[in-house]
Amino acid sequence: MKIEIDVPEYDPYMGVRTEWKRGYKISARIEDGIVIIGANCAGLVSLAQHMLTLAQPQVPEGCHNHYDDLNSLESGSCEVIIEKIS
Numbered sequence: 758m759k760i761e762i763d764v765p766e767y768d769p770y771m772g773v774r775t776e777w778k779r780g781y782k783i784s785a786r787i788e789d790g791i792v793i794i795g796a797n798c799a800g801l802v803s804l805a806q807h808m809l810t811l812a813q814p815q816v817p818e819g820c821h822n823h824y825d826d827l828n829s830l831e832s833g834s835c836e837v838i839i840e841k842i843s
Contacts, residue, residue, distance in 0.1 A: 762802065764809045767816045775810065775822060777829070778803045784831040785824065794837065811841045818843050 765774040778799035785794050796804060807822050821840035826832050
């Protein structure tokens, strides 16, 4: 199976840009010390795209994507930050 994903090019002036697939749903919770992220197909593809965006060589260490129930996750979700490290 082959899936093609367009990855927005990193721009040092605009930062890391994220795009969302129509109809995405993503939730995050912590249960017994385990982080559980649940997503439908559109949510998983969106997250994959976000990870590939952060993985670009020109993206500096410390850049991150912040997800919470106010801007991208389902209501009641815990906050999630995915950060690029070296």
